[in-house]
Structures are given as C-alpha cells and as structure tokens.
Amino acid sequence: MPACCTMRAKASDMHSKDCVKVAVRVRPFNKRERDAGSRSIVSMVSSSITIQDPREPQSRRSFCFDYAYWSHSGFARDRGGLYVPEEPGGRYADQDSVFQDLGEGILENALQGYNATLLAYGQTGSGKSYSMVGYGPNKGLVPKLCDRLFQAIRENQDTRQCQVFFSMLEIYNEQVVDLLSRGSRNPGGLRVREEQQRGFYVEGLRTVPCDSVEQLMEQGTRTRTTAATHMNANSSRSHMLIILQLKQIFSKESITKQSNINLVDLAGSERQRSSGSEADRLKEGTAINLSLTTLGNVISSLADVAVGKKVVHIPYRDSVLTKLLQSALGGNSRTVMIATLSPADICYEESLSTLRYAERAKRIQNRAVVNESPTERLVKELKAENARLLQRLSRLGQEGRRANDETTLTCLSFLSLCQERRMMQMHPYILNINEDAQLSGVVKLFIQEGNSVSLFILIQQRHAVFRNEQRRVTLTPLAGSKVIVNGNAVSQTTELQHLDRLILGSNCTYLFIGYPSERGGDDWSRYDYDYFQSELAAAEGIHLGESSAGSSQTDPSLLAVFYDYIKLMPMVAEANQMSQELNKGVEFKLEIKNLALSDSKGHDLEKEIAVRVTCMGRKQVWMWSKAKFVNRKFLMEEAYQQHQAEKSGDNVNQGDKDPFWDPVEPLLLGTAHLWLQSLAFRIPLEEQLEVLGSEGTEEAILQAQLVPCTFTGLPLGEDDILIDPSELLGRRLDFQLVLEQCCGLRWIREARNRGVQIGLFDSSQPLYSPAVWHNVNPLLDHRVHFASLHTSQRLLDYLQSSAVVLELWGLQGEDAQIWMHRYGMNDCPRLAMFFYSIICKHTSLCLYNSVCVLQPVDSAEPSCSVRVLQQDLEELKSVNTSLRKENHSLREQLNAARNGGDSVRGRSVRPSCDAEFARALKVFYHSMTSVRAQLQRLRRHRPSVRINVCLSAALVDVSVTTIRPCLNI
C-alpha cells in the first residue's frame, strides 16, 4: 500500500478542538546531492518516518505524522512532463495524491465556513514551492485547490451564491509587499493593523474578486521577482502568503458564510540559524528572519499549552507573520502543515530539525468555528465593497491608469499573457534566471527588430542597451556599468547568440533566447542559476575539474567549498554594489582560505571560504568567515533599505552598528614551515623561509634558525652532532628557535602604518613574537628556548617528520594596539603558557625558558588576572606530573644500579650510569629551585595587584609537599 494512502481521513475530519494536521514529504535528490554521491538516510513505513544519523548509523529517530509522502523515488516522467508513480499503485506520492489528502480537506472546510490554513515548512530547496505552487504541468496544492474551488462553486450555483477574493503578499525582512500592486512600492512596506473584530490585517492590501487565479499568481510571481531585485533580497528568505476569501450566500436559509483560506510558502528554515555559531560583534539582536524565529516560538509555546504546561504569553505580536497567522495557530482555523525535506545524508541536520519542528506543530490545538451570520450583514458588506470598487474604477479611468485597477487586472494580465506568447514566437528576448527556480523565467524582455531596449538596473538609470538590427541582436554596456556575457566581462558592443548567459549589474541574470529559427529543440533547463555562477567562477579560475561531471567521486568537502563559492559570489557582488551606493568605501572579495596552508606534517588543511574586506581609504583589512558575511549581508540589506526609504544621504549606520565596519584586528597573512629534522641530529639549521599567503602569494621572507644548545642556552659544537638520532633517546634535548628578520613584507609595503608579529602555530592559541611596525624589513631578534627533559621515541619521530608552522600576522592602525591589549595578545602570559602546554601535548617538548618578559594584563579586570593565574596553576600542575614521572624513572634507575650491581655487572649497565644520574639530578634540583621561586611568586600574588611574572621559570610545581618525597631519595 502506498505510504500516502495509509491515512485516509481527510484534513476536514476534525473535531471542535482540532490539532494541527502535519504531513511530511521527501523529495528526489537534486543535482548537487547527486554530484556529491549522496545517500538517502530517510525511510518511511506507513505514516511514520525514520531518519538515520550518517555519522552514527545505529542512531535513528522515528516520527509519526498524520501523512507521510514518499516522493523520493519510484517515479517516471510522462510525455506531458508530469511526475507519476513508475507503476500503478507504486509508493511515489505525486501531486494529485498530496492534493487529495490535504487540498480536498481544506476545500471542504472552507465551503463549510471554516477558516483554513496550509503552511509549507522546510529548508531552502526542500520542495516547499513544488508542493504549494508546483512547476509546469506538476501543479501544486494552490492552483489545484483554486481550480477545485471554482469548480465547486459552479456545481453548487443553485444552492448558494459565491464570491472569491484573492490577495497575494510577501513578507521580507518584516516588510509587507503587496504582490498584486504594480505601482511604486511603499517604502517600509504596508502596515499591519489590528481591529477587535477582524484581528490583524494588512492595510491597503489589494483584494481582487476573481473566478480564476492563474494570471493573478503569475502577476504576483513577477512582482516578487522584481521586488527581490530592487531590495537586493533573496526570495528564499521571504514568506509568500496567498489569502483567498470565500463569501457564500445561502438565500434559502438566509445565512451567509465567510471563510479565509491562508496558503503560506514559508522562507527557507535554515535561515534562522545562518549566522551560525560564529562570533560577530553585531550578532546580538540580529534575527535573520524574525518572522520565522517567532513562528517557531509561537509553535513551541502552543505545543507547551497543549501538554498542560503553564505558558504566560504567546508571542504572536513579535513578528508580522505571526500576527497575520494568529488565528491559524491556536485560533479559529483548521490548519495543515506540510514539512518538506531532502533525504540526502548531507542535509541530515536540517532534515532532523524540520522533523522536530513538525512534531511540535502537531501538538497545537485550534478551535475552529463555522463563520456564519444572517444574510443581511454580508449583503450590506458586499454592496459597500462594490460601491467602493466602482468608485475606484471610475477614478482610475479618469486618470487613464486602468492598468493598476484591481478589477481589470485579471483581464489585462490575460491579454498581456496572450501577447507575450505571440511575441515569444516572433522575437528574440531575454529571460530572467533566478536562484529560486519558482521565480525563473517570469520576466521576459522582447527585443523587436528596429528597436532598442534599455535595461534599468539599480545603481544606474540605464545599464545596457539591446539593439535588434537586421535580425542581429547586440548588447552595449553603458559607461560604468557591469555586464558579463558567458562568464566574461564585456565593455564593447557584443553580438548575442541564442542561449548566451548575461549578468547585468551585480546579480541580474538573464538567458538570451534568439529568433525561433535558431532555437531548435534544445533543453534550456540546464541553464539554471548554478550554471551561471559556475561559469563566472570558472572565469575566475575556480572550477571543479574533470571528475565533477556527474560522478560521485568528487571529494565532498571540495564540492562543498565550490558550492559555497558560487553561492557567495553573487552575494559578494551585491555587497560591493551596496557599499558603492552607500559610499562606504569598503570592498569585498571572496577567498578560498588555506589554499597554501598546511599543517605541521605539510598536509593541506581543509579549505574554506572567507571574505576579505578592505576599507580602501584607511587600508584596513578584515577576514570574515562565511557565516559572518552572510549575517552582515543581511544587515547591509537592512541598512540599504533604510537608506532607500529615507534617502537620508550617505554613510547610513555609521559607528558601532555599521555592518560594513569592524574594529581593526590582526590578520593572518601567511605561513612558513620550519622543518625540525636537523634537531634529531643536533645540527644547527639556518633558513630563509618563504611566507606564503592563502592564495599562494609570497608575503615575506623570514630568516629563522634552529640552534641545538645546552640547557643554559650555549650553542652545541660540532662534536655534539649525532650520527644516529636514537642516541638521544632518554636524554635531554635543548634547542632555541631564533627569528632573526623579516624581509620584503608586502603587508607593510602596501601601507606603512602597519606592523607584523610572528606566531608559532601548533594550535589555536599560538605564541607571538613582539610586534614590529612601519618597516618592510624589520629585525625581529626573537629567541625561544625549548627543552625536552626526556626524549622519547615519539618525540624523535615527530622531529624527523614535522615542522614548526610559523604564522605571519598583520597588525593595522593604532587600533591594533587596543585589540592586542584587550585580547592580551602582546606578550601575554596566557599565550606563552598555552604554547607550553601545546608543545607538551603534541611533541613532548616543553618550554623551558622564553625570552619574553611578561607584561601586565589589564588591571581593571581582576577576574581576568585570576583566570590567568588559574590557567598558570593548571599548567604548573601538569609540569609537576611530568617531573614526578621523571623522578620515578630516575629512582628506578638508581635502584637498578644499586641492587642489581653485582648481578648485572658484565652485562649492559654502563659505567657512566651514576654520573649520568647525578647530572640528571642536578637538572632536577635546578628545576625545583625554579619551581619554588615561581610558587612563591604565585602565592604573593593578589588579584587586584598587577601581575608581573617572568616566564623564565616555567618549569614549576604548585605543591612543594607533593614533590618532597621525591627529594628524599
């Protein structure tokens, strides 16, 4: 039995207290998922659905819903392009079966006089629009429901008179846009008002009486596409609402029924979390999608109410969407939610979160009533409405602006559609391609012979001119405008060929369709938004390579980086455009971080996308993570819209809240590797290291040395060179890392007010050399002493196969000092101590003596000082542990030497054993002296007093008592 058929109860079969009905639908793999060789982690039996964690296959979660639709596999495409089950009765749930369960129920409810709501929830690209609106012949719930509604009205003409009113709106960034209004947009959007009887409503929203909705929906989608362009907005972040008002008059019974049907295609659910876990100064108070976040809060509160928890407040008023859906959630409405998901392993987190959301929604209880009243009231209302419409019609007629008249809109749209079809068969045209497939192909610009067409795009009044002369179509970019044809920027008049890809301005993408004679039977669908962006990326030298073509062999992490790149590319272009328009003087550039970086074994690190932000005037540079950029881009859009609304001049949002700005911070410029192998032979090494930036550029030459030495720091002589590194086993090893000079610093050459520091990288908390400023070839003269008390095999292996990764950090402006002070970067004891522990952890080396003299940490922060001390104590404890181990092994050696003296004589005991032991003890006592000194200093410390600790005694123990027994041996 097909999964979709297991719950035969219709959505209308509800009791007076109705739980929200929830359906889940799983879509087929998309191209990206197929390319990545994705695996399905979702299974369905009847109306229950199980999801498996791809990292822990034994971890599964099951959920049970009212309906579960398997639309992932088992389908075929018929001649008309309709997706149908491969075999009759197959498990694939097609659009018809979804409609039968959900749509029919909603329709029945509405005809009975109940308000009804249908919500689609899920991550971007999971199939919300496919289920709600549909694509081509695969009509979704909304058109099917409308068709059936009008059919039902016709069939019931003799018992009731009906009128249907249609509205379509979009909520983007808490602004309401009327999608049926073709006039100029209200800055700030339409207002949401509240009336006692009516509840929340959108003031001035167009409501069109209709007997078919196809053209209205096309009109709405077109407006949505252009609105997205004008607002620099991303449609998957907006919510689309269609409101159908059904008014029925039952003359015989003298009653009227009024019901509202809300059909809601929600924004992509992952957007709520898109600012990620990334730290950003402007993260607080930023809700990427306030409406979606609030919807989640409302659903959670209502779910709590349903299980008897005490809930003080349901936050309906916190967002536009929840205000408008108040009756749909916990109120007078019969509500159905369809949660859509991808079954791919790479979407596990999102799909699980969708299922959890849907499970919560299932608990919500509504109280729907039939909205019935005596006829007179409705008749009065309808008369008033008709009078109002007539008045408007005549006013618009006088103004000669019939095109905006709501009563004639349907007819005009229809005419233009007919014309449009005729034009498509006669003329070349450009067709918009949008990231949201639903909005692609809705704008067509015809280029008739003998005519020239100007395209108007954001910044510039006129952007480019298309000419059609003697059946040759050319494109001429206008001065200062950005035009890209097939991935390449053009500045001259260019002749267009059928299926050329055009990008105008920052991100307006169009496909050129030539004369019908050139068209042939080619499939245009492959020229989707990803195709445009991939072509652009390829022109910048970023592509996936041979194996990517449909094969499952592409490294998934590379694929992810590639898709991140092409996703962020248009956003970066838009950010640049906004920066230019708002006179911010900031430039954004995409970079693939870690391209040239590698770890201490020389292996390439995983690549990731970052955005380099440059303030052109002050030559300040920031590196933003993807998550931070996405967050900031959203805030930039807000600032941009605010600017558009107020036209308040340049440089809006200056200061702390400015999303284009950040306090300056040090920037990682590049890395160099200093290989440690020579130390295993106690051979000194002098190197001129090339410091490479993340894009492989040479940032500087760093002169560095590794000097094997005595524990007091005296360089070893040639006699100390070892032939066999294993001779070091069990012995002490001291060496110094000397950073002599940096030469040819590109960073300083670009702007003299900058400085640099070198960091020793072995974890996220490296140790830094002192800062040097304003000099392209600065002397560093920085020396760090390392010691291993007991050279283990692991350490030897490490020395022979690894490198110290040296990081070159760029410091900028005076503010950098502030940063370093705040974060304790300059000569901070914490970093030194971290370094010590890191070295201990990874390499069995320990920091013995650093030349760094530690500066005070901010005295205004005593708690910070205490924290530093606590960290110091932790480090000291671990040193104590290693000392005790050392002590233990020394004791064992001593016992073996004493007890087994005679028995082992003549075997392997070396005559120098006692001398060696004595030497080791000497070292030990020396260390202990340092420990005591350090301990005393720590004990004297008071948090309110400035710390002034010298790291030269880093080998410290906190507890002398614990070590005393060791001293007694």
Ligand SMILES: Nc1ncnc2c1ncn2[C@@H]1O[C@H](COP(=O)(O)OP(=O)(O)OP(=O)(O)O)[C@@H](O)[C@H]1O
């Ligand atoms: N059940 C399905 N059967 C076949 N194809 C589907 C199905 N669901 C979705 N798709 C395809 O997946 C793609 C993405 O679907 P859709 O545009 O509906 O996603 P969405 O969730 O609405 O995304 P957005 O949030 O960006 O609007 C479309 O190309 C669509 O044709």
